Amino acid sequence: MPKQLFVLSAPSGGGKTTVARHLLATFPDMKFSVSATTRAQRPGEEHGRDYFFLTKDEFAERINQGDLLEYEVIFGNYYGTLRSEVKRILDSGGIMIFDVDVKGALSLRTAFPEETLLMFIAPPSMDALEKRLRSRQTESAEQIALRLERAAMEMQSVEFFDEVIINDILPVTLERAELVVREHIGA
Ligand code: ADP
């Protein structure tokens, strides 16, 4: 059965954003699932395109309203997938890409077992991951340490994923990700 929900997970800095951008540019019908979060906006990020940036109170209100398909607290902030967005795409027969943590990925598969494909983007090593996080220059040293600590836990979930891509040489990674999507949309 063709898949509609393509879920990218990786430790922070693993390459999800880079892969997601490539897939969105390659598949014009693919929509990005814009998550809600309480974390601060990074330079270059846009509200409504990268995330819906909410206050903690606003996020709590969305939880109470039942608007979130899944949510997690990660690095002290809330992150969650909006139910309305996913329903709209599924109903229209479209395809969607998600950038979520490993728990979020497993929750999405539980909610839509037939429609979901889980892709894990793994860094070639913890050293490489640390270097990429540092060179991205979007987090403090303390935030980077938290992300590396969580990465070790996340790497243990790889066995639950349908496809694992080692993100070493970027063009190879992008080509592989593209191929995985092509294979599963039935094109
Ligand atoms: P994530 O969204 O998973 O946190 P990003 O896509 O932001 O990760 O990637 C983290 C950093 O590593 C970015 O600065 C990105 O440009 C860089 N990067 C991604 N893939 C590679 C790669 N294969 N080789 C070198 N740098 C990479």
Ligand code: 5GP
């Ligand atoms: P970042 O702050 O680097 O954008 O994201 C931190 C982590 O939160 C990443 O692992 C990212 O995939 C995850 N994340 C982003 N949106 C969601 C979401 O809607 N749900 C879940 N469970 N995780 C998310």
